[in-house]
Amino acid sequence: MKDTYTGRVAAFDEHRGWGEVAGPGGTHYPFHCTSVADGTRMIPVDVGVDFRLVVGPLGGLEAVAVRQVPS
Numbered sequence: 422m423k424d425t426y427t428g429r430v431a432a433f434d435e436h437r438g439w440g441e442v443a444g445p446g447g448t449h450y451p452f453h454c455t456s457v458a459d460g461t462r463m464i465p466v467d468v469g470v471d472f473r474l475v476v477g478p479l480g481g482l483e484a485v486a487v488r489q490v491p492s
Contacts, residue, residue: 425473427490430466440464442472442484450474452484464489 426444433440438454452472454462464470469490477483 425471426484427469427471430464430468430470430487433464433466435463438462440487442470442487444472444474444484450482450484451477452487456483456485456487458486458488468492 428442428444428450431441431443431449435454440452440454441449442452443449450472456472457464464487469492470487471490472484472487474482475485
């Protein structure tokens, strides 16, 4: 598995704290607001991001270290 992937934020629910990143090949990966790398716990929908993948507590892949990249 690669270290870092690029994609776009497909969805983000500020109240629930959960979002989704559309990664390579259109695969969507969930992420929690605590995984936003700059510590703000917020990230706009449809921005480009870099992220890493880890196996989450339920066994599926989740995006972590989600960082907005300059456009």
